[in-house]
C-alpha cells in the first residue's frame with residue numbers, strides 16, 4: 001500500500017488520533033496528498049487533464065465544486081421565491097442565453113452578486129443552487145464572508161479573499177493594500193466569452209464591513225433576511241416534507257410560535273422534535289411498539305421551547321438586519 005492510500009485510510013478511521021500522534025508535518029503532508037488527488041480528479045472531470053498546477057493552485061482547485069456533483073437545487077429552498085425569480089432573470093438567464101444579448105453591453109450578466117443577511121437564512125443554499133442551475137463550477141472560500149467564484153473555468157486567477165476585502169484603512173499592511181488594488185483591477189478586467197464566464201458571488205453577514213469599492217463591484221444585491229411567518233411556514237413544510245408527521249400538526253401555529261427563528265433554527269428545532277419520538281421509542285418500558293410514532297404538535301412545541309432557551313442563553317448570535325442601499 002502506498003503512502004497516499006495509507007494516509008487516506010487513516011484519515012477516515014482515526015483522524016484525531018493520527019493528528020496527535022504524527023504531529024503537524026505528517027498532517028500537512030496528508031492534506032497535500034488529498035488536495036492533489038481531488039484537484040486531479042476535478043481537472044479530469046471538467047476536461048482539463050494533465051495540467052501541472054502549482055501548490056497554491058492545487059489548494060484552490062481542491063475546493064472547487066463540480067456542478068454535476070452538487071445536490072442543492074431550488075427545491076431545497078423555501079420562502080425565497082422572489083429572490084430566486086430575480087436571480088434567475090438577472091443572472092442565470094443572461095448567462096444561459098448569451099446569444100440573445102450578444103449586441104448589448106448593458107444586458108450582460110453581472111460580474112458580482114452579493115447575498116447579505118443574518119446567518120442561517122439560506123445564502124449558501126442560494127449560491128449553491130445558482131451554481132447548479134447555471135452549470136457553473138463553484139468555489140467556496142469561507143471565513144467571515146464567503147465568496148463563491150463561479151465560472152465556466154478554463155483558467156482563472158483566484159485570490160484568497162476575506163479579510164482583505166474589508167474596508168481599507170491606513171493600518172492596512174502595504175502588501176494587503178496592493179493585493180486589494182490588484183484584485184479589483186483583475187475583477188474589472190474579467191473577460192467573459194463563451195468559454196469563460198466568471199461571476200463572483202459573495203455571501204456575508206457583515207456587509208457594513210466590506211470595502212466600498214468591492215460593494216460597487218457587486219451591484220446586484222439580495223437581502224436574505226430572517227424569514228417572516230409565511231416564509232417560516234413554507235420552510236417548516238419543506239423540512240418536514242418527507243418525515244412522519246401527524247396530520248393534525250398545525251404548521252401555521254408552529255410558524256407563529258417561531259418568530260425570530262432562522263431557517264437553520266427551524267431545521268434544528270424539527271430535528272429535535274423528531275429525536276423526541278426516537279428517544280421515546282428507544283426507552284419504552286414494555287417494548288410493544290414496532291414503529292417510531294409520528295411527530296406531534298407537542299413535540300414541535302417542546303423543541304421550540306428548547307431552542308428558545310438556547311437562543312436566550314446566547315448560543316445564537318444576534319445580528320443586525322440593516323438593508324444596504
Ligand SMILES: Nc1ncnc2c1ncn2[C@@H]1O[C@H](COP(=O)(O)OP(=O)(O)OP(=O)(O)O)[C@@H](O)[C@H]1O
Pocket residue numbers: 076077078079080118119120121122123124125126203204205235238262263264265267
Ligand atoms: N430558506 C430556506 N429554506 C430551506 N432551508 C433553509 C432555508 N434557510 C436556511 N435553511 C436551512 O438552514 C441551513 C443553513 O442555511 P445556509 O447555510 O444557506 O445559511 P447562510 O445564510 O449561508 O448562513 P451563514 O451566514 O451562517 O453561512 C440550510 O442547510 C437549511 O437546512
